[in-house]
Amino acid sequence: MTIREVAKHAGVSVATVSAVINDNKYVSDELKHKVLQAIKELNYRPNRWAKSLATGKGYTIAYIVPDITNPIFSRITKGIQGVANEKNYSVILCSTNFDSPTRRRYVDWILEMRVDGVVFTGRHGRESLTEITRLQDAAIPVVTALAPSDVTDMDRVLLDDRESSRLAVRFLKESQCQRIAFVGVRQSTTSKERYRGYSDEIADYCPEQVAYGEDFTWDDGYQAAQQLTKNGALFDGVFAASDIMALGVIACLKEHGRDVPEDVQIMGFDNTYAQWSGQGFASMSIPAFEIGVKAAQMLFDRISEIEIPGMQELFMASLAVPRVRPSLNPNLNLNLKE
Amino acid sequence: MTIREVAKHAGVSVATVSAVINDNKYVSDELKHKVLQAIKELNYRPNRWAKSLATGKGYTIAYIVPDITNPIFSRITKGIQGVANEKNYSVILCSTNFDSPTRRRYVDWILEMRVDGVVFTGRHGRESLTEITRLQDAAIPVVTALAPSDVTDMDRVLLDDRESSRLAVRFLKESQCQRIAFVGVRQSTTSKERYRGYSDEIADYCPEQVAYGEDFTWDDGYQAAQQLTKNGALFDGVFAASDIMALGVIACLKEHGRDVPEDVQIMGFDNTYAQWSGQGFASMSIPAFEIGVKAAQMLFDRISEIEIPGMQELFMASLAVPRVRPSLNPNLNLNLKE
DNA sequence: GGACTGCAGCTAACCGGTTAGCCAGGAAAT
DNA sequence: ATTTCCTGGCTAACCGGTTAGCTGCAGTCC
Incomplete structure (x- = not known):
């Protein structure tokens, strides 16, 4: 089904048909009607390739x-x-x-x-x-x-990882954490920025405690937490560079008998899991x-x-507080819907 | 940059250039070489649109x-x-x-x-x-x-939701659950199939206990669990039609003071969260x-x-057992890597 | 030597749109 | 009445590939 067939069927020229389709030239109502009729009757659809080739x-x-x-x-x-x-x-x-x-x-x-x-x-x-x-x-x-x-x-659109991370750490501070550790990924630029935010915010507050994995995975989070505890680090808050790492961290800490969030508060980043995991940890939601x-x-x-x-x-990124029991704390629940 | 320019540059015809590009006709080594040379020199790339138009x-x-x-x-x-x-x-x-x-x-x-x-x-x-x-x-x-x-x-590829669900329920049975409930989605065909599997498997085992939500969401899972407990249902296992619903169920049960997985064992479906949530519930992994x-x-x-x-x-779908402490139970951990 | 065959490589038509530029005919101006 | 202007609609060239079918040359056979 080509534009020429449509033209023939409607008794007009191809230029007219094209004009009607693209609506870019004046065509008398009569012809326009005929053309539209023909298009419908023949179930015509312009060919994208030909159009692209012609128009560039x-x-x-x-x-x-x-x-x-x-x-x-x-x-x-x-x-x-x-x-x-x-x-x-x-x-x-x-x-x-x-x-x-x-x-x-x-x-x-x-x-x-x-x-x-x-x-x-x-x-x-x-x-x-x-x-x-x-x-x-x-x-x-x-x-x-x-x-x-x-x-x-x-041209680019970026996330202010550094500043967002400051918000994250600030939340831990406001939640009464005295000593906050960071869990990140060694080679990642993103993780580096998140560390920067952590570092900024922690500067006059407590000593830095940092552990790294090689990638944003559960296992790397788990291992990093293992390192932290092995080094005998004292902390009551952990800021992890991603939610999945945070979950690894939590698993490790629980194995060591530390309760989350009672003994240690966790903060994730990206809010892919935090909201739903039921582990009661906050995260930063990336828009x-x-x-x-x-x-x-x-x-x-x-x-x-x-x-x-x-x-x-x-x-x-914006703070996403852990989902709480809806019945007990309805007001917190308001803007947490996915 | 068109095929004609390439042809001119190489001193051959367009047909030859086309033949070289598509490698669908014999061309002497000499000409082939010239053409490839020209293509490289002019940094020529055939135009997809023209090609599509010509070949259909x-x-x-x-x-x-x-x-x-x-x-x-x-x-x-x-x-x-x-x-x-x-x-x-x-x-x-x-x-x-x-x-x-x-x-x-x-x-x-x-x-x-x-x-x-x-x-x-x-x-x-x-x-x-x-x-x-x-x-x-x-x-x-x-x-x-x-x-x-x-x-x-x-032509279609399907998941055997019914049979997979039987596997899921069977796992709960093998885990010593005596009374297993189902949490699903009312209007969903998929959920209906999963219910069927549940029903098949539970037939001579225990009475059916079922609760529905309107969609595969955390909230609907939560509410369904609410229903179950409100109705005073007795159960020590729940099969939910999706992981996110399972998480809602777990949250609700915990609020009612029931421990997971000690008091109630949960089974999810789709394994999008189960593996990582740290809530110790199994799920069916969809390939x-x-x-x-x-x-x-x-x-x-x-x-x-x-x-x-x-x-x-x-x-x-295949059974995905919850991730356990790697150190304590290394053999279970083998095939659970994402 | 002439006829025939085989084949590398060429020419030109074609795919189905767009659009510059032309044409015809009616209205306005002289 | 003639010229000019205007404009709706048409013709034909063009976009950049593919490919049928032709050309001309070299080799083979009688």
Whole structure:
């Protein structure tokens, strides 16, 4: 079913049909009606490929993400998706599994698909930077989301991990914790920032006590807690760089006979589990959906406007207090709904 | 940068360049070399749109999913993604947020994008069936994944919720539970199947005790448990239709002073939280990644082979015992790694 | 030597849209 | 009455690939 068949059926020219479809030229009501009629009768749908080829616009953006399985990232995806669809763009998903060759292949691909823009999420090592540069060299707009880096002239939306972490630690302080420890991930930029916030906030308050794992996992949290206790550290509060690590920490502490939250209070980060785990620990909620929305909006700004200086947007995480017995403490429950 | 420029640069015809790129015709080594040289020098990349227009193949599949944020669905996505990429297909993501109009718009869209195939996940109500039919009418292959329905002549991959649930309940029985209750979701087909398994297994064992919520949420789990206790039901085991509901149940029971797992043993389903929550409850692990892989494979089978009868694939969930203290019980820990 | 065969490589049409530029015919101006 | 202007609608070229079918040359056979 092509536009020419529709034209023939309606007794008009292809230009007229095209004008009706795109509503970008005046067409008399009579012809317009005929054309619409013909389209309906033939159940015609314009061919996206032909349109893209002719106009040079693909109405597609790509989202490059290390792991779609990560709840934070899938919420970002949702945000991007929403904005894109509103503008009639489709989003193609590129989940790289933290693998550089895969990431490289995706970029090759994006290049030949003539995608209109890319949102990029993930660790921002040297090689990711190369990929981003390749995209930009091909004049494809890129916005990074949650991908901290030193490159400042890039459109990006970030989370203020440092400041958010100060809020987290401040909450522990306000909850009567005297000695607060930090559990993080050695090589992670994100974890480093969260440590910074911890360090800032703890400075004139108590000595630093820190333990690291290699990755944001339950096991690494468990092991880090093991280290802390093994070193005979005294603490009544732990700030962990992620919820899943916090759960590892809690498991370890309980094994050592320390009650949570009675003996030790725990603070997580990202609020992926805290709210639901029933372990009574607080966390920092990352506005991931909003971050996705913002990133997509910035991307579309870039796509339409030609030259705007490197935009930047900073989000804060918000405190999520553990769910409590709804009946006993109804007022605390108000804004904790997912 | 077009194929014609490359041809000119290399001093050959466009047909030759095309043949080299697609490696589908014999070309002398000399010319092949010249062409590859030219491609490299000009940094040429074939245009996907033109290719698709000419060949009628888009190398794209779509994944329609109610909510990408659901961990099970995002794992399915990952599986699909992997298979598709291997075959040089891209996958465009359509997260409908359980909204029919949105779903409808996606299908319109898929139709005009001439996508090669669709994987469909989600509740399988009447309207989703309409959408699927629309796709099939346009000769677009569809495979449903985790979308139970009465339509049997459709390619689909399913989870055997009933049989898996029997395994779940059997585990509770083997753990010395005498009276096992079920907590489910009233309108859900999935929940209904899980109830069936429960019912099968409990038949000659103990009386049925059942409570329902309206959705798979923490609150609904909590409320259902409330009901159970209010009705004065006696139970020492609860099988919940999902982990998040199980967590709601646990919270409620603890408020009533019942210890988990000492007084009451809990069984979840989907293993999204059980493993990590530290609440010591078991769950049934859904092989979501594998389901995604299988669905994609079936879709590609359909795309290449013209006529194969309605294929069907049934997966089972597997028992995931709660994580225990690694040091104390190392052997149980073996196959529980994520 | 001429006819025939095989095949590397070329030309040009085609996929299905968009759109610059042209044309026809009615209205307004002279 | 003629010229000019305006504009709705049309024709045809173009986007950048693929590919059917042709060309011309070298080798083979009678």
